[in-house]
Amino acid sequence: MKIAVLFRNDLRLHDHPALMTAAQHGEILPIYVMEEGLGTAFRYWTHKNLLGLQKSLTEMGGTLYFSTQNLVKTIATIKEHVDAIYFHRSYHPDHFSRDAVLEKSHPNVRSFEGSLLLPPWKTTKENGDPYKVFSPFYKNARQKVVPAAVKAVQEATFAHITSIATVSSNIESLNLHPHHSWTDKIDVHWMAGEEEAIQQLKVFVHEKIARYKVARDFPIQHGSSELSPYLAVGALSVRSMYHYLLQQAESVAEPFIRQLFWREFAYHILFHFPKTLHSPLNPAFAHFPWQENAEHLTAWKKGETGIPLVDAGMKELWETGYMHNRVRMNVASYLTKHLLLDYRKGMAWFWDTLIDADIANNIFGWQWASGCGADAAPYFRIFNPYLQAEKFDSNGLYQKEWLPNSYEENPIVSHDAGRKRALLAYEEVKNRD
Numbered sequence: 001m002k003i004a005v006l007f008r009n010d011l012r013l014h015d016h017p018a019l020m021t022a023a024q025h026g027e028i029l030p031i032y033v034m035e036e037g038l039g040t041a042f043r044y045w046t047h048k049n050l051l052g053l054q055k056s057l058t059e060m061g062g063t064l065y066f067s068t069q070n071l072v073k074t075i076a077t078i079k080e081h082v083d084a085i086y087f088h089r090s091y092h093p094d095h096f097s098r099d100a101v102l103e104k105s106h107p108n109v110r111s112f113e114g115s116l117l118l119p120p121w122k123t124t125k126e127n128g129d130p131y132k133v134f135s136p137f138y139k140n141a142r143q144k145v146v147p148a149a150v151k152a153v154q155e156a157t158f159a160h161i162t163s164i165a166t167v168s169s170n171i172e173s174l175n176l177h178p179h180h181s182w183t184d185k186i187d188v189h190w191m192a193g194e195e196e197a198i199q200q201l202k203v204f205v206h207e208k209i210a211r212y213k214v215a216r217d218f219p220i221q222h223g224s225s226e227l228s229p230y231l232a233v234g235a236l237s238v239r240s241m242y243h244y245l246l247q248q249a250e251s252v253a254e255p256f257i258r259q260l261f262w263r264e265f266a267y268h269i270l271f272h273f274p275k276t277l278h279s280p281l282n283p284a285f286a287h288f289p290w291q292e293n294a295e296h297l298t299a300w301k302k303g304e305t306g307i308p309l310v311d312a313g314m315k316e317l318w319e320t321g322y323m324h325n326r327v328r329m330n331v332a333s334y335l336t337k338h339l340l341l342d343y344r345k346g347m348a349w350f351w352d353t354l355i356d357a358d359i360a361n362n363i364f365g366w367q368w369a370s371g372c373g374a375d376a377a378p379y380f381r382i383f384n385p386y387l388q389a390e391k392f393d394s395n396g397l398y399q400k401e402w403l404p405n406s407y408e409e410n411p412i413v414s415h416d417a418g419r420k421r422a423l424l425a426y427e428e429v430k431n432r433d
């Protein structure tokens with residue numbers, strides 16, 4: 001039996017149920033499928049990780065093919081050439097129901113869980129309603145049994161095809177690599193691939209996790225795992241990670257595991273409230289008086305707002321394709337509260353520039369920070385970026401690392417003025433609630 005395995009954000013051989021099942025039942029035809037709408041930095045990161053996967057498959061005697069079309073069109077193109085098609089579910093709202101319809105209408109098309117600890121319908125309240133608050137979600141979901149990870153595929157037989165119009169063995173056909181010098185910067189900061197991802201996980205668990213609870217909030221300490229790029233592209237399986245943590249570091253793992261459940265919660269919200277792909281979860285924000293100000297938006301993107309912590313974060317993002325979580329919260333708060341710019345503008349910038357761009361986490365983070373999402377920061381909680389810097393970067397080393405020597409503090413909107421204006425705007429929404 002010839003089985004096409006369609007790779008998407010699961011660029012690995014370990015804990016890959018679709019690949020493992022195919023390996024047990026026939027010859028595998030591995031094809032990476034590119035969906036529309038990926039951001040520039042993530043496209044490049046995907047390219048780098050695909051090279052790793054390509055190498056691993058080649059070493060086993062296979063060929064990785066690349067499809068320039070989305071999953072539905074790819075299946076239409078290849079179904080004549082294979083007996084079955086396997087892939088992992090995507091919880092992107094534009095994909096999930098589309099793929100489910102396809103699976104129902106083709107008996108030889110089969111989807112598997114490959115990106116979450118538990119599918120979002122397994123973590124609802126007893127009456128089936130979804131959660132909107134993290135703590136009860138976590139309490140419930142944490143008690144569930146997370147299925148064991150599947151062993152890495154080490155041996156398999158492979159099928160090969162001569163190229164068909166939209167499926168080829170040439171990675172360049174995807175055009176993921178922008179061939180621009182900014183990619184050198186990403187290469188300096190990040191090494192791609194499954195092997196590297198597993199190595200980084202081991203280093204984190206054996207050298208850093210015991211201090212995670214304390215160190216994770218201080219950007220200069222690099223105390224968080226910095227594994228999000230590997231999770232986003234699927235070079236690491238979250239399920240393998242979870243079981244490895246419990247096996248190797250159970251007594252100190254809980255604060256970190258809790259963060260993995262924030263990721264689960266973000267997917268839970270996106271799955272049960274698909275409108276959040278484009279709109280605030282809280283309907284009171286439908287007519288929020290967001291300002292239009294192209295100059296402010298550009299200043300924010302370039303790290304030229306005159307607020308040091310915000311600007312340092314935006315420069316870190318531009319240089320590395322990543323930003324520390326504490327700083328993400330601050331730059332998002334400044335954009336949506338002090339500048340009163342629509343959270344979707346910030347979200348789009350993150351989507352284009354983050355190598356860990358993740359559809360659920362990005363939406364969730366932005367809705368949380370702007371106050372319109374699930375379990376969101378209350379509207380009157382407006383981060384003071386100076387106090388935040390004092391608390392989490394007290395010696396200023398993080399800010400010094402990213403700000404140019406010529407940097408001058410000359411805020412486009414000061415904390416006090418921005419705070420007052422935001423409170424008035426947010427007060428209006430509250431009264432509409």
Ligand SMILES: Cc1cc2nc3c(=O)[nH]c(=O)nc-3n(C[C@H](O)[C@H](O)[C@H](O)COP(=O)(O)OP(=O)(O)OC[C@H]3O[C@@H](n4cnc5c(N)ncnc54)[C@H](O)[C@@H]3O)c2cc1C
Nearest residue numbers: 224225226227228259262263325332357358361362365366
């Ligand atoms: C405005 C905003 C936008 C964000 N956009 C993204 C995004 O596009 N992609 C992304 O992966 N994360 C996003 N986050 C969440 C968080 O900032 C990153 O997951 C985290 O900084 C990644 O670093 P780490 O791997 O060292 O995290 P660690 O602290 O080591 O956490 C381990 C893992 O848990 C998950 N996690 C941690 N914090 C969160 C959180 N707050 N929400 C959901 N999952 C979390 C991530 O998968 C992370 O890799 C965003 C947060 C904000 C405030």
